[in-house]
Amino acid sequence: MSNISKQMIPKVEAYHKRKLSDKFFCVYLDTTYIPLRRETFEREAVYIAIGIKPNGHKEVIDYCIAPSENIEVWTALLQT
Template sequence: MYQSGMSTREIGKFIERILGNTYSPTTISHITDVVKEDIEKWHTRPLQKGYSVLYLDGLYVKLRRDTVEKEVIYVVLEVNEEGYREILDFFVGG
């Protein structure tokens, strides 16, 4: 929600409507900071040397920055030899 342009107050109100719990803008800000750190660690994790199958695809979603525009989110998905799928990475295109 934060990435798509919602303010910390808007996120707090949304969570209160959905879950019934109240969070201050400061708490929402702290949560988004922690999540951003976790995502950065995930993006920079070491990957295997080879994969059986790679899929590259994009998904268009509306993102709010100064205006609301559709932007593509690129996704890299792998399928290993046992048939299990894993998202290797994603990023917002431009």
């Protein structure tokens, strides 16, 4: 594991666990596939929830990465 990865893991974990302080007027859910290099170089699904605040500003509420799109991943993302 690289030094950059070691430094980023605690920050990413804190981001996923943070409290949402604002209210959102609307929430968009989307998935896109991007190439990720792990053991192989394959495209994986990036799930993202974006909230729009009453003032119009957008905020990434949460995200996760999975091999493919399915309801179980969406359910887990929305319950966290």
